[in-house]
Amino acid sequence: MINVKLLSIDALELSVRGHNCLLMAKIVTLGDLIDKTEYELSKFKNVGKKNLTEYKDKLAKFNLCLKNENKMKGVNMSNITQNSTFMKLYKTDVSKYTEKKGKFNYLSWANAVSELKKACPTARWGVTKAEDGSPFFKTECGYFVDVWVEVDGVSLSQIHPVLDNRNQSIEQPNAFQINTSLQRALAKAIALHGLGLYIFAGEDLPEPDALSSKEEKDLYELAKPLGKKFVDDLQVKASNMSLNAHNYEACIEKIQNIIKEKGK
16 A cells, blocks of 8 residues: 655645745645645745645645644534543633733743643643744744644644733843743644633733833833832833833823922
């Protein structure tokens, strides 16, 4: 019996562009192709949405899928039962391990891993790396990391942007910041399997924009006559986003009125 994974990508009868994109990425067999996720393929030069659709359609003729999709094939998520691994993990109480950061609660990666391994000893995880081997991806809109977690043969991945403590994109992240994002992505990928999923509820709700560097500088300069403590309080509020782009103008006006009252 022929192992279709060893077949050349020529067997897919791809368009010239689609075929050349794979050759440039050093993907020469069907096995090479299905070992890539859609996200990984999209990072290769000239690979667009049309190419991804073409790859998936052609692979389907060989009963193959891209990575992660392959592991989910045949799994009907609507058939989750009370005895499923998902429900087992979802019902696990991890509230005692949560930490408050800003307006949201978080589950640390260490506790998430610990509870996951207790419930599912065979669970495993890893980092999807860029073509050059880096554990992160650089895009036009910032840096991202991609972590996958496999539980009972089902692999789910979490793509996470590299953010600062105000959830703002970091233009030139260092190793520590990359590692922090990997840990956050791991905890969230585990949550996709049910563990602590309820903790992250609401995190995806629209957030107001943070103040720009110029807005912060102007604000603190304006507030200087009111003393260091007043400025420090403003910095804390800007940091936890209670002072943001939505209420910036109102804050400026309030400070101006306070200064005016003190001058009388």
